[in-house]
Amino acid sequence: MALSFDLFGTLVTADRPSEPWDAVAESLTARSVRVPDDWEDAYRSAHREYDRGREAPLDEHVRLALASRGVEVAAETATDAVLDAFDSPVAVRNGAIEAVDAAARRGPVAVCSNCSVPGLVERTIARADIETQSGHSFDAVVASVDCGWRKPHPTIFEETADALGVALADLVHVGDDARTDGGAGRAGAQSVLLEDRSLPAIAQQLREGDLC
Incomplete structure (x- = not known):
């Protein structure tokens, strides 16, 4: 067994942050990434479809949300920013x-x-x-x-x-x-x-x- x-x-x-878009925005800003003025709307919007049951990686979602507002960010930067935003006391x-x-x-x-x-x-x-x-x-x-x-x-x-x-x-x-x-x-x-x-x-x- x-x-x-x-x-x-x-x-x-x-x-967990009650307003995760703000936590992610703060983490992105700390990495000199320009956060769009309507970031909450971008963060809370869907930017691609996933099959039922598929995981939607949050770092990918953040990159797509930024890209939808004309902001390009390296994959590693998005991954690090998201991890830091959600890494909290347990x-x-x-x-x-x-x-x-x-x-x-x-x-x-x-x-x-x-x-x-x-x-x-x-x-x-x-x-x-x-x-x-x-x-x-x-x-x-x-x-x-x-x-x-x-x-x-x-x-x-x-x-x-x-x-x-x-x-x-x-x-x-x-x-x-x-x-x-x-x-x-x-x-x-x-x-x-x-x-x-x-x-x-x-x-x-x-x-x-x-x-x-």
Whole structure:
């Protein structure tokens, strides 16, 4: 058996800007990028279509929004600006460290997270210091911005199982959102939702060998 954990809302809670266009604008300005006067409108408008279930990378969206107003920016600059705009303090949820530790003693463990900001999942894991506190490194980190598909699309769960070297049926995914994380069960894996079992309860069941 292998386990994957959702990150935001499951292992950690994180502050997010209430007006993300302003946070991105500030980060762009700090990099000497001219921000259009109607930036909020540009940011909140769609600039390309994505297939259902596809992740829309936020750095790409920012570049397209700027381009729609005649402002060109290097891809690396947009990526760095977006990451800095959303990189914020995080708090580890009660029971998260114990659950990761117990899971790692049973088999391979991954983070499987929806996130449109490149690098933010990895930055958040490092900020939260989950690996050091639990004494275990994640065997895989699968973010939707890298995978290309968002939960509940089956592909992200399939990629997580592949990254852990197990069949999809042998993957147990733990998360807090029935719509997205519950997609693991519909994809052929198993899903455990925090509305049904708390992280401390999951840790205890893992230690006792009867999670599923």
